[in-house]
Amino acid sequence: MTESPRRTVEVVPYHPAWPAAFEAYAAEMRDACGDLLVTVEHIGSTAVPGLDAKPVIDLMPGVANHEDARRCIEPLERLGLRYRGENGIPLRYYFNDGVPRRRNVHLFVVGESQWPAHLLFRDYLRTYADARDAYARLKHELAEQHRDDTLAYCVAKDDFVQGVIEQARAEGR
Secondary structure, three states, rough: OOOOOOOOOOOOOOOHHHHHHHHHHHHHHHHHHHHEEEEEEEEOOOHHHOOOOOOOOEEEEEOOHHHHHHHHHHHHHHOEEEEEEOOOOOOOOOEEOOOOOEEEEEEEEEOOOOOHHHHHHHHHHOOOOHHHHHHHHHHHHHHHOOOOOOOHHHHHHHHHHHHHHHHHHOEEE
């Protein structure tokens, strides 16, 4: 088995082209999966205007049930996405597209598991610039500390992310 090239953590300034890239990828997914997809959401840092991010678009397509999710695997693979199973998050169908990575796809049954948490986090950062800016500072610090370890970089953000989600829930969002 060939080892995949090592990815470096790079956080870059927000790019106004990210929403259009999301729309293009989402349209491809809608065409590939048809009526199986209930919705496709833009999540992650590239979905928050003004937030520095790794230049990778995170998409969260939603389906009505797990059978529909399984039926989406093959059409999404035909788009060049690699199905990676749950990849550490229960009830998620995770896909990515290689190196350099351009997109991550987190397919869920709408309303189940991590679905609402992803939306709460995104929407909170879109609403509160101070939280967005604090997250940007943290991401830059962690990118320096974990430049060659994307998993450590992601894990190190968890406490901040969970704190924002808890704050959003406490505010009744």
